Amino acid sequence: MNIQPAINIAVLYSPDTMSEVQKLCTDISRDNVFYYPESRTIYDAIALVAQADGVISVDTAIVHIAAGLNKPLLALYNPDKLNYTDWHPNSDNAMTCFAEQVNPPDINALVWKKLLPSIAKLLKS
Numbered sequence: 001m002n003i004q005p006a007i008n009i010a011v012l013y014s015p016d017t018m019s020e021v022q023k024l025c026t027d028i029s030r031d032n033v034f035y036y037p038e039s040r041t042i043y044d045a046i047a048l049v050a051q052a053d054g055v056i057s058v059d060t061a062i063v064h065i066a067a068g069l070n071k072p073l074l075a076l077y078n079p080d081k082l083n084y085t086d087w088h089p090n091s092d093n094a095m096t097c098f099a100e101q102v103n104p105p106d107i108n109a110l111v112w113k114k115l116l117p118s119i120a121k122l123l124k125s
Contacts, residue, residue, distance in 0.1 A: 006032075007032060007123065008032045008033075008034070009032060009033045009034070010034060010035065010036065010048055010052070011024065011025060011033065011034070011035045012035070012039070012045050012048060012049075012057075012059075012062060013035060013039075015040075018035075018037070021035045022035065022037070036048065042061070045061075045062065045065070046065055049062060049065050049066050049069060049071060050069055052066070052071055053071075053072070054071060054072040054073070054074070054122045054123065055071050055072070055073045055074070056073075056074045056076070056119065056122065057073070057074075057075060057076065058075075058076045058077070058107050060087045063075045063087070063089050063094075064087075064089070066089075066091075066094075067089045067090060067091035067093070067094055070091070070093055071093065072093050072122055073089055073091060073093055073094040073095065073122075074094075074095050074096075074097065074118050074119060074122045075088075075089045075094055075095070075096045075097075076096075076097050076098075076099070076107060076110060076115075077096060077097070077098050077099070077107075078098070078099050078105040078106070078107055079098045079099055079100070079101045079105065080105060084096070084098075095118050095121065095122065097110065097114065097115050097118050099111075
């Protein structure tokens, strides 16, 4: 993984994914990729998003928090038009990318070749 050292990446998590995020951050072993184990509530997540220069998320709560705070945003969705119609970011500062159509739908079916230009654009904003 090639991450620019000047870009700090805070990984948000829900209580049930904390151990996975801890392992991810430990495995990456970079000073600029981290999580806050003290983060316990949605208010902690809101405070982190408020300080962010940009947000990438699959979580609609975080997507809407970022949109409400007018943050540059890359929102990732399963290819589900009804879900997107109901839960899209509704922000001029937002870009969206969709996972490939697989059965069952899986956000991990993102095509990185299509996703990387959007990440680059987000990081330049």
